[in-house]
Amino acid sequence: MMNSLKDLSKVLKKSKKVALFTHINPDSDALGSVFALYYALKTMGKDAEIFVKGDISDVQKRLIDAKVINSGECNINLFDTYMCCDVSDLKRLGDYADVFNLKNNTIVLDHHIATQLIGKYNHIDASISSCTELVYDLLKLMKTHFNSKILTCIYMGLTSDTNSFINSNTNEHSFKVAYEIAKFGLDLTAINEIMYKSVSKKEVAFKQYLWTNYKLDKDIAYVLMDYKTLQSLSGNSTDCSGFSSKLLTLDNVNYSFSIIEKEPGVLSISMRSRAGYNVRSAAEKLGGGGHSCAAGAKAQGTTLSKLKKVVIDAIRNK
Numbered sequence: 284m285m286n287s288l289k290d291l292s293k294v295l296k297k298s299k300k301v302a303l304f305t306h307i308n309p310d311s312d313a314l315g316s317v318f319a320l321y322y323a324l325k326t327m328g329k330d331a332e333i334f335v336k337g338d339i340s341d342v343q344k345r346l347i348d349a350k351v352i353n354s355g356e357c358n359i360n361l362f363d364t365y366m367c368c369d370v371s372d373l374k375r376l377g378d379y380a381d382v383f384n385l386k387n388n389t390i391v392l393d394h395h396i397a398t399q400l401i402g403k404y405n406h407i408d409a410s411i412s413s414c415t416e417l418v419y420d421l422l423k424l425m426k427t428h429f430n431s432k433i434l435t436c437i438y439m440g441l442t443s444d445t446n447s448f449i450n451s452n453t454n455e456h457s458f459k460v461a462y463e464i465a466k467f468g469l470d471l472t473a474i475n476e477i478m479y480k481s482v483s484k485k486e487v488a489f490k491q492y493l494w495t496n497y498k499l500d501k502d503i504a505y506v507l508m509d510y511k512t513l514q515s516l517s518g519n520s521t522d523c524s525g526f527s528s529k530l531l532t533l534d535n536v537n538y539s540f541s542i543i544e545k546e547p548g549v550l551s552i553s554m555r556s557r558a559g560y561n562v563r564s565a566a567e568k569l570g571g572g573g574h575s576c577a578a579g580a581k582a583q584g585t586t587l588s589k590l591k592k593v594v595i596d597a598i599r600n601k
């Protein structure tokens with residue numbers, strides 16, 4: 284059943300210790316959501332822990348305290364509530380899917396279109412551009428004191444899921460939350476300095492790879508990267524996370540995708556499309572999912588060049 288934010292706030296108010304989850308290889312919206320909740324629950328005198336698996340980028344590490352993250356076992360008896368953010372499909376919880384399913388008191392807060400509700404209490408609003416905006420609305424309802432850490436986390440998710448307020452999901456709610464957190468004292472200069480005004484040599488190397496190696500197939504732009512190359516640039520999949528968004532900025536391109544071999548044989552597909560064009564159905568055909576303009580999937584047992592053809596077909600024949 285679908286719940287209001289008020290319902291969720293009641294459950295959280297009754298909780299003493301909350302385990303927070305988000306999807307594997309968390310993006311900045313996923314991390315921003317669970318960290319904003321983590322800090323907020325602490326200010327309310329409650330205990331919380333974060334459980335996430337996967338790579339975290341260098342920029343993310345400068346915005347959140349990565350030491351807080353648990354990636355080991357989650358003891359179900361230690362928590363009265365489980366909450367997960369930015370996840371529409373249990374599979375996206377990776378190894379934590381089973382443990383999440385075992386708990387009775389679970390909350391799901393998300394902005395993806397869900398085919399199935401996975402929590403006891405679910406608030407899903409696909410009209411919202413980032414999950415951290417929903418976290419913000421929830422925390423406002425709970426009369427949270429918004430300290431600078433919480434504000435940073437909310438902005439981190441908001442600005443990254445909207446791609447600095449330019450993605451087609453950007454709407455009046457995105458700006459409303461941006462306005463309010465700025466009013467609450469968000470240090471815009473400091474956070475923008477970290478997120479957008481510092482580029483490491485490694486990032487330059489990845490950008491160089493992207494703009495040297497991308498290919499066009501009519502209105503589809505794409506780039507492939509094998510594991511050997513990824514290693515030679517001493518990166519991980521997070522260093523390629525902006526590839527498909529960047530390719531979509533090319534003139535006359537309506538769809539873009541990247542396929543990264545993040546581990547030997549494990550291929551990760553990230554797809555983007557302009558407003559009015561859809562990549563979600565293509566991602567679903569490949570066993571993945573996402574939003575209409577930002578989606579992804581995984582594949583194994585195939586090659587980069589074979590999979591490239593499959594992805595192009597999936598986009599064309601949607």
Ligand SMILES: [Mn+2]
Nearest residue numbers: 312369414444
């Ligand atoms: Mn998100």
